[in-house]
Amino acid sequence: MRRATIKDVAVAAGVSVGTASKALNGQGKLRGATIERVLQAAERLGFAPNTLAQALLAGRSFTVGLITTDSFGRFSIPVMLGAEDALGTGQVSVFMCDTRDDPERVRRYVEMLWARRVDGLIVTGRRIEPRPPLQALPGIPVVYAMTQPVGNGAPAVLPDDELGGRVAAEHLLAIGRRRIAHVSGPERFLASRLRAAGFTAALAQAGIEPCGDIRYGEWTEHWGREAAGLLLADRPDAIFCGSDQIARGVADTLRAVGRRVPDDVALVGFDNWAPMAMGALPPLTSVDMCLEEVGRVAAERLLAAIAGARDVEQAVEPRQDGNPGNPGNPGNPGNPGNPGNPGDPGDSGAGRGAPDVHTVPPRLVVRESSGGYPA
Numbered sequence: 001m002r003r004a005t006i007k008d009v010a011v012a013a014g015v016s017v018g019t020a021s022k023a024l025n026g027q028g029k030l031r032g033a034t035i036e037r038v039l040q041a042a043e044r045l046g047f048a049p050n051t052l053a054q055a056l057l058a059g060r061s062f063t064v065g066l067i068t069t070d071s072f073g074r075f076s077i078p079v080m081l082g083a084e085d086a087l088g089t090g091q092v093s094v095f096m097c098d099t100r101d102d103p104e105r106v107r108r109y110v111e112m113l114w115a116r117r118v119d120g121l122i123v124t125g126r127r128i129e130p131r132p133p134l135q136a137l138p139g140i141p142v143v144y145a146m147t148q149p150v151g152n153g154a155p156a157v158l159p160d161d162e163l164g165g166r167v168a169a170e171h172l173l174a175i176g177r178r179r180i181a182h183v184s185g186p187e188r189f190l191a192s193r194l195r196a197a198g199f200t201a202a203l204a205q206a207g208i209e210p211c212g213d214i215r216y217g218e219w220t221e222h223w224g225r226e227a228a229g230l231l232l233a234d235r236p237d238a239i240f241c242g243s244d245q246i247a248r249g250v251a252d253t254l255r256a257v258g259r260r261v262p263d264d265v266a267l268v269g270f271d272n273w274a275p276m277a278m279g280a281l282p283p284l285t286s287v288d289m290c291l292e293e294v295g296r297v298a299a300e301r302l303l304a305a306i307a308g309a310r311d312v313e314q315a316v317e318p319r320q321d322g323n324p325g326n327p328g329n330p331g332n333p334g335n336p337g338n339p340g341n342p343g344d345p346g347d348s349g350a351g352r353g354a355p356d357v358h359t360v361p362p363r364l365v366v367r368e369s370s371g372g373y374p375a
Contacts, residue, residue, distance in 0.1 A: 082295025224249020
């Protein structure tokens with residue numbers, strides 16, 4: 001069966017092709033009766049507009065590029081899912097480009113996306129430390145998600161790690177625990193410091209100090225097992241861990257020495273990474289960073305920028321040969337096993353309250369490792 005064309009719609013509605021086009025695209029000053037007649041004809045004929053032609057007329061491609069440095073997908077995939085949900089409502093398609101932390105791949109992807117005339121770019125990673133800003137092209141807005149650019153350039157959307165640490169501590173206080181220890185990843189990582197800051201602030205507000213020193217180490221189960229052994233002398237009745245991987249290691253040591261979770265020691269992790277949290281014994285109470293929400297908010301900000309509702313980063317002018325230039329170094333992603341946000345130790349100035357940074361609040365998922373709230 002032949003696909004209906006705009007000419008078929010015009011003939012069925014008794015109008016010119018130009019009038020039919022204006023009625024279907026909401027353009028021009030037409031009488032309501034004329035618009036209704038055209039719309040009814042289009043529906044009757046099963047007319048579907050040519051999206052490419054519409055995009056050319058509107059000066060848009062209805063596509064967005066998503067550039068990630070997260071080769072493992074642990075963080076970029078949920079961010080991408082949230083972005084696709086928001087962009088899908090606007091009938092915008094997403095090109096996902098994995099740079100594998102290779103500047104040359106970044107350059108090639110930016111050239112490819114430019115050639116495809118994408119309407120905007122979302123840059124995402126697996127750490128929140130500021131990274132060299134992506135040098136895109138004139139007229140293409142850029143929004144960062146789960147990462148942020150150095151300086152005050154494009155907007156960024158980040159999980160609220162500090163609030164996550166506070167939420168974990170408040171939960172443990174609410175179930176009656178008072179000797180609460182904290183084990184996390186490397187101190188040089190911004191996520192570690194923010195989570196610890198939120199944790200200690202919540203305890204201080206309750207008039208309590210952490211049980212023992214805050215233990216910084218690695219984002220691994222091995223470090224969790226080692227750290228738990230160091231903490232036993234302090235006799236904590238609860239431990240907040242900076243990641244679910246660390247929490248699983250802590251649980252292993254507690255079980256090995258006969259300390260019951262949660263009866264003797266309540267346990268809270270961070271990330272709510274299902275394979276880790278649900279695979280632990282017992283299943284972990286964990287702070288969820290709500291990464292899909294991070295992606296959704298980033299996409300909404302990008303759509304607003306595309307529509308001209310916000311001032312956004314405009315990239316460098318292309319060279320005379322048409323090459324968009326060096327897109328910049330995406331930086332070292334740090335430890336591939338890091339469920340937090342590793343980065344350079346010199347990036348201590350970043351975080352909540354930075355210019356044009358929107359933070360997404362976390363949620364606590366309560367499971368058996370903390371025993372839930374008291375009746």
